[in-house]
Amino acid sequence: MNNKDFDMGIVNDFFKYDYHDRGMIKWQGFYLSDHTAALNKKNADLNQEYRYKPQQTLEKITSILAEAYSQRRQVVIQLNELDRNNVNLPDVTTLIHGYNANEIVIDSNKFVRISDIRNIGYV
Known part of the structure; x- marks a missing residue:
């Protein structure tokens, strides 16, 4: 197939009407348990609140x-x-x-x- 025979309209129509991207759903299977554990620990560290202690003299x-x-x-x-x-x-x-x-x-x-x-x- 050469460039003359290639129809961009077919490709554009496919992506416009037929192809449905699932977004991040397709990537979720790639997370390993140690990855999710590290992400959860990082998230817990970031969300930990450090309470104000009273001002001492x-x-x-x-x-x-x-x-x-x-x-x-x-x-x-x-x-x-x-x-x-x-x-x-x-x-x-x-x-x-x-x-x-x-x-x-x-x-x-x-x-x-x-x-x-x-x-x-x-x-």
Whole structure:
């Protein structure tokens, strides 16, 4: 068959009137159980709500920080930061590795301002 004999009208009519695309239904059989488990876990992680804990006073925060630093105890820190969806960021579980006047040093040599801490407690 050459290009002269090829009738585009037949092809266009087939896709316009006879062919019915089933959309995503035809792809559902390709998902394996480990794929769906990974997708479900990712979805659960994304939908998990991080509740606001009450704002603690500066005195309470600094006393817990000082005790955690001196006794090498792990703490759970909730920061006053929101992600782009206005959801509170996950709590940070860490040791306090050091401090200066307005900041503490947590894991990976990350500095956190004391004024950014909403709530802190022991693990």
